[in-house]
Amino acid sequence: MKPAPFDYARPSTLDEALGLLAGHGASARVLAGGQSLLPQMALRQVRPRLLVDVNRVPELGTRTTADGELRLGATVRQAAALRAGSGAGLLDAALPWVGNPGTRSRGTLVGSLCAADPAAELPTVLLATGGSLEVRSAAGSRTVAAAELYRGPGRTAxxxxxxVVAATFPLDAADTRSAWLEFGHRPGDLPLVGVGVVAQVRDGLVDGVRVACAGVHDVPWSVPVGDLPGAADRGLAREVAEAAARECSPADDHRTTAAHRRVLVRTLVRRALEQVLRPDGEEATDAA
Ligand SMILES: Cc1cc2nc3c(=O)[nH]c(=O)nc-3n(C[C@H](O)[C@H](O)[C@H](O)COP(=O)(O)OP(=O)(O)OC[C@H]3O[C@@H](n4cnc5c(N)ncnc54)[C@H](O)[C@@H]3O)c2cc1C
Known part of the structure; x- marks a missing residue:
């Protein structure tokens, strides 16, 4: 199919872009890399009357690090972020799993965060790292934390x-360890389940851990890990993985069953935790 007719605007300043969005409301859509939006338009799942292409707004293309944070502008491509390395270990671990070289060369990180696919890697990375979005409108600006952002498949706050002018990810501290693991039908497909872990490990003791899953619920899911000070060992990984498998409530869909997703949650959470918690050099177990 072809998209329904639409108008196209390519502003060259941020104010111009914000003015267009203010003037057209819900009938306009921001166009970044087009890797989600254009297929949705071709399938007529969305029918914007105006596309606001923000790729020529210079300040949206910047990548900076300051005050312990990585700030990636709205038009920074996934491929560019992957090449540069981010200093946020979980982001670096997950990016190679997002789509394929073609989609990463056009697709932006912010576009993926705004597309709000519950199985996508980057929204779950934003949640696990405690990142946020910097948002502007003609009326002002605000920051939206990952935990407040997602409302359902394709829906955000x-x-x-x-x-969104930029996404911000905390940079790793010296004792930060992270891992991204996922399972899908084919390389480059959205995962059936993806798991991101970020932990602080000091002298063999866990001093804070976040675990988040993609593909399990309607929005990225933050696994409740409770209060977890303790030895960084396999017992801890197993305990959290069992709790995650118990607490999750996935659904059957055309890609797999809820029971399969629950098994994936248990296995991937355990393996990802083992990966970040094991002492340097120790091999992770492969047993499911
Ligand atoms: C073959 C293929 C395979 C794929 N595989 C994967 C995969 O494995 N994992 C994965 O996560 N994704 C995958 N995708 C989806 C795709 O990679 C991302 O969703 C995409 O990169 C989104 O970024 P974009 O810049 O292309 O956004 P666009 O498509 O331009 O925009 C996406 C949505 O976000 C909105 N938006 C974009 N920028 C802003 C902004 N600055 N402010 C407000 N709203 C904004 C748009 O209006 C639109 O609704 C795949 C896509 C294809 C075509």
Whole structure:
């Protein structure tokens, strides 16, 4: 199919872009890399009357690090972020799993975060790292934390006139360890389940851990890990993995069953935790 007719605008300043979004409300859509939006338009799942192409707005293309944070502008491509390395270990671990070289060369990180696919890697990375979005509209600016962002498949807390200008990820501290693991039908497919872990490990003791899953619920899921000070060992990994498998409530869909997803949650959470918690050099177990 072909998209329904639409108008196209390519502003060259941020104010111009915000003015267009303010003037057209829900009938306009921001166009970044087009890797989600254009297929959705071709299938007529969405029918914007105006596309606001933000790729020529210079300040949206910057990548900076300051005050312990990595800030990636809205038009920074996934491939560019992957090449540069980020200093946020979980992001670096997950990016190679996002799509394929073709989609990564056009697709932006912010576009993926805004597309809000529950199985996508980057929204779950944002949640696991405690990152946020910097949002602007003609009326002002605000910061939206990952935990507040997602409302359902394809739905976010962003208003139609709001433009995400950048995504911000905390940079790793010296004792930060992270891992991304996922399982899908084919390389480059969205995963059936993806798991991101970020932990602080000091002298063999866990001093804070976040675990988040993609593909399990309607929105990225933060696994409740409770209060977990303790030895960084396999017992801890098993305990959290069992709790995650118990607490999750996945659904059957055309790609797999809820029971399969639960098994994947248990296995991937355990393996990802073992990977970050094991002392340097120790091999992780492969037993499921
Ligand atoms: C073959 C193929 C395989 C794929 N595999 C994967 C995969 O394995 N994992 C994965 O996560 N994704 C996958 N995708 C999806 C795709 O990679 C990402 O969703 C995509 O990169 C989104 O970024 P974009 O810049 O292309 O966004 P666009 O498609 O331009 O925009 C996506 C949505 O976000 C909105 N948006 C974009 N930028 C902003 C902004 N600055 N402010 C407000 N709203 C904004 C748009 O209006 C639109 O609704 C795949 C896509 C294809 C075509």
């Amino acid at each position: 962003l208003a139609p006139d709001e433009l």
